[in-house]
Amino acid sequence: MDFDFSEDQRLLKDSVDRLVRDTYDFEQRKTYIAAADGWSRENWARYAELGLLGVNVSEDHGGFGGGGAEMMLVAEAFGRGLVIEPYYACVVLSGGLLRHAATAPIQDAYLPGIAAGETLFAFAHHERHARFVAHHVGTTATATAAGWVLTGEKSLVLHGDSADKLLVTARVSGGVRDTGGIGLFLVDTNAVSKRGYATQDAMRAAEITLDGVVAEAVLSLDAWPGIARALDEASAYLCAEAVGAMEELLAITVDYMKTRKQFGRAIAEFQVLQHRAVDMKVQIELARSMAMYATMMAAEDDADMRARAISAAKVQVGRSLRLVGQEAVQLHGGIAVTMEYKAGHYFKRLTLIEKSLGDTEAHLERLATMGTAF
Amino acid sequence: MDLSFTAEERQFREELRDFFHTAIPDRIRRKLREGLHPSKEEHVEAQRILNARGLAVPNWPVEWGGQDWTPVQHYFWQDELQQASVPFPVPFNCTMVGPVIAQFGSLAQKQRFLARAANVDDWWCQGFSEPGAGSDLASLRTAAVLEGDHWVINGQKTWTSYAQNADWIFVLARTDMTVKKQEGISFILVDMKTPGITWRPIQTIDGGREVNEVFFDNVRVPAENLVGQVNKGWDYAKFLLGNERTGIARIGISKARMKRIRELAEQELDGDRRLIDDPVFRKKLVSVEIELKALEMTQLRVVAQERHLEKGKPNPMSSVLKIKGSELQQATTELMMDVMGPYIAPFFEEHDLEFGNEPPVGPPDAATAAPMYFNMRKVSIYGGSNEIQRNILAKAVLGF
Structure with missing residues (x-):
């Protein structure tokens, strides 16, 4: 067991930390949000240049050849900076799907485009009544002479409005919540109708309608095992992103407590407030431990063991981020419920992470059903 | 970064587990498992078996009977010992005064006291x-x-x-x-x-x-x-309390309690439904398991940090372990009472339980559930109360 980073990992960490420090202060971030796409193409090109878009893409496909630990480093840094570019949608989710649920020729065709920052992918998967059941797929796929024809409604498609290509789940056979019979298809965004909107955390998403769209390519006709794996990796990424965001939020809160004066002294001098900040720290350490655990276990081949670990991490991180987010706001006072101050924006991103890929209750329920967490 | 254990680490762990299960008599380990207190003689007997194998005071300097182990090996020792319900080597000897004498005592004191402390010739x-x-x-x-x-x-x-x-x-x-x-x-x-x-x-x-x-x-x-x-003396006391805090999370003990709680919940019937099949109870159980895992990973991180820290300098992160470890020990006692339900009520002197003078009332271990809950309120108070731990973290980590 070794918690230390390798030389390469340290270099990656330094470079992504520096990037976030230099390009992502709160005022700079506002200009990115105001851009035409709702995020910065210039940043995207910079990430490509630094190799961040190919961190987990193999060297054969023009990537860095890294794994979970490398993704964790990026996630933490992006969490600290509240980075809004479509990294999660394109690199983490779509990249993961291509790596775990696509044939070699498809990987050869599309992974280099992700790593180079040339093609933007989004994952069109969630449907209106799926709640947190990841294998809920009602969209249909029908084989015709023209190819696979997809019909259905996809919802909450992260960065679906600016994506070039969509990875779409559609049912080849079976019932809406069967894990078998789920196909994964490549669709050009121009072939669908979409309604883009902002999300609470200043990112973007879209509602996508597939009205007899012919798929451009088939990734898999039995995609669930690969999707499950990609989603587990994505959960580990979100856990690490939350840890980065929580750490920064605590640092902001502690700084604020040391400068804000009431009753003639810094509020940091009040023990009752100090202890609340310490409780945030304790929760962050537990979350960090489980984010690391999730990162390690996301590479586990046994799907059952992997699921337990990911669920456990998601529960811990979900609980931690609730406490840390709420307490950060409370310790700040009114300033933290304003748009013009950064703390509230961390609170918002953290809140949305909790409701992504299964919330705390859903994962607790899953573990309770499985019998034991370990 | 590689968070999996190596083959050598896993083998080391298994050898310890085997030894604890085979060498320490089950009549002693059973008591801890069921929430009873081993006698002084049983404590001494268990510790002498450990000591004969060099397993009573691995945390001491090698020249005084300690082991040249990695932090991970030390962690396995503690975890497996606790999971096997082996009475912990008398902490006053082994984690408190022993390390202080070894670090700060005179040569004469070391020669006079250390070996006897390791073997509980002195308690x-x-x-x-x-x-x-x-x-x-x-x-x-x-x-x-x-x-x-x-x-x-x-x-x-x-x-x-x-x-x-x-x-x-x-x-x-x-x-x-x-x-x-x-x-x-x-x-x-x-x-x-x-x-x-x-x-x-x-x-x-x-x-x-x-x-x-x-x-x-x-x-x-x-x-x-x-x-x-x-x-x-205050410096030595801080050194001692720092040592106490790293081991104070008692994760292995909580794991053993959780195992016992599961066993009993599988037997206990609510009407004709096993308690373990109650979804609400299962969620509570799983919740504590998750927190235990998070604490264990945190303990391993603290253990791994050790080699980057100045020798003998307390790591303020151990206060996180103390706070969370004590809360989880207490949480297991609450779960055990949940299993027993109304059968936490009957009170028996421990003497009667140990010698089977009275048949049990209600489920197995019912008589020790409430006493354990009452007793374990101490763990968030002793060893530097959890509020003192928060003061330490506020100052040393958050810079207040």
């Missing part, structure tokens, strides 16, 4: 807390005055665990009244048979007889029993 107890000095330990008033070649000690200690078993007591005493309170304290080793020492048991709400008051009335102690330098 030590702790003379720190006083009626007026709990969390504010440094305000202690028990005084030692040098008269010729003897310290003369007067005062009172309290919460002294197992004074009734003890041959020796290590005492924090005030040796200079004129300086800042932390700077006038010394660390002195006292033979419990010295004239002028008396003790009185304090029964705790679980019915247990674990803690005592110890009184010092003109107790004359040879000057050579001072550890290290005069008036430096």
Whole structure:
């Protein structure tokens, strides 16, 4: 067991930390949000240049050849900076799907485009009544002479409005919540109708309608095992992103407590407030431990063991981020419920992470059903 | 970064597990498993078996019987020992006074005390807390005055665990009244048979007889029993409490409790449904398991940080372990009461439980569930209360 980073990992960490420090202060971030796409193409090109878009893409496909630990480093840094570019949608989710649920020729065709920052992918998967059941797929796929024809409604498609290509789940056979019979298809965004909107955390998403769209390519006709794996990796990424965001939020809160004066002294001098900040720290350490655990276990081949670990991490991180987010706001006072101050924006991103890929209750329920967490 | 254990690490762990399960008699381990208290003789028996294999004091310097292990190996030792329900080597000897003597004591003290402590030829107890000095330990008033070649000690200690078993007591005493309170304290080793020492048991709400008051009335102690330098005792006490905190998470004990809770919940019927099949109960169980895993990973991270830290310097992160570890130990006692339901009510003297003088009322372990819950409220109070741990973190980590 070794918690230390390798030389390469340290270099990656330094470079992504520096990037976030230099390009992502709160005022700079506002200009990115105001851009035409709702995020910065210039940043995207910079990430490509630094190799961040190919961190987990193999060297054969023009990537860095890294794994979970490398993704964790990026996630933490992006969490600290509240980075809004479509990294999660394109690199983490779509990249993961291509790596775990696509044939070699498809990987050869599309992974280099992700790593180079040339093609933007989004994952069109969630449907209106799926709640947190990841294998809920009602969209249909029908084989015709023209190819696979997809019909259905996809919802909450992260960065679906600016994506070039969509990875779409559609049912080849079976019932809406069967894990078998789920196909994964490549669709050009121009072939669908979409309604883009902002999300609470200043990112973007879209509602996508597939009205007899012919798929451009088939990734898999039995995609669930690969999707499950990609989603587990994505959960580990979100856990690490939350840890980065929580750490920064605590640092902001502690700084604020040391400068804000009431009753003639810094509020940091009040023990009752100090202890609340310490409780945030304790929760962050537990979350960090489980984010690391999730990162390690996301590479586990046994799907059952992997699921337990990911669920456990998601529960811990979900609980931690609730406490840390709420307490950060409370310790700040009114300033933290304003748009013009950064703390509230961390609170918002953290809140949305909790409701992504299964919330705390859903994962607790899953573990309770499985019998034991370990 | 590689968070999996190596093949050698896993083998080391399995060998320890085998040894603990086979070498330590089940009649002793069963008691801990079922929430009973092993006797002094059983503690000594178990520790001597460990000591013969070099497994009683692995945390000590190698020349005094310790092991040259990696932090991960040390963690396995503790975790497997606790999971096997082996009585922990007498902590007053092994994690408290032993390391202090090994680090700060004279050669003569090391030769005289360390091997005997490792083998429990002497049973030590702790003379720190006083009626007026709990969390504010440094305000202690028990005084030692040098008269010729003897310290003369007067005062009172309290919460002294197992004074009734003890041959020796290590005492924090005030040796200079004129300086800042932390700077006038010394660390002195006292033979419990010295004239002028008396003790009185304090029964705790679980019915247990674990803690005592110890009184010092003109107790004359040879000057050579001072550890290290005069008036430096506070430094040694902080060193001792720092050591205590790293081990205080007791994750292995909580794991063993969770295993037992599961076993009992699989047997216990609610009408014709097993308690383990109650979805609400299962969620509670899984919740604690998750937190235990998070704590274990945190403990491993703290363990891994050790080699980057200055030797002997306390890691403030161990306060996180103390806070969360104590809360989880307490959480397991609540879960156990959930299993027992109304059967937490009957009270039996431990003597009757141990010797089967009375048939049990209700499910197995019911009689120890409430006492365990009552007793374990102590863990967030002792070893530096959880509020003191928060003070430490506020200062050392958050810079308040």
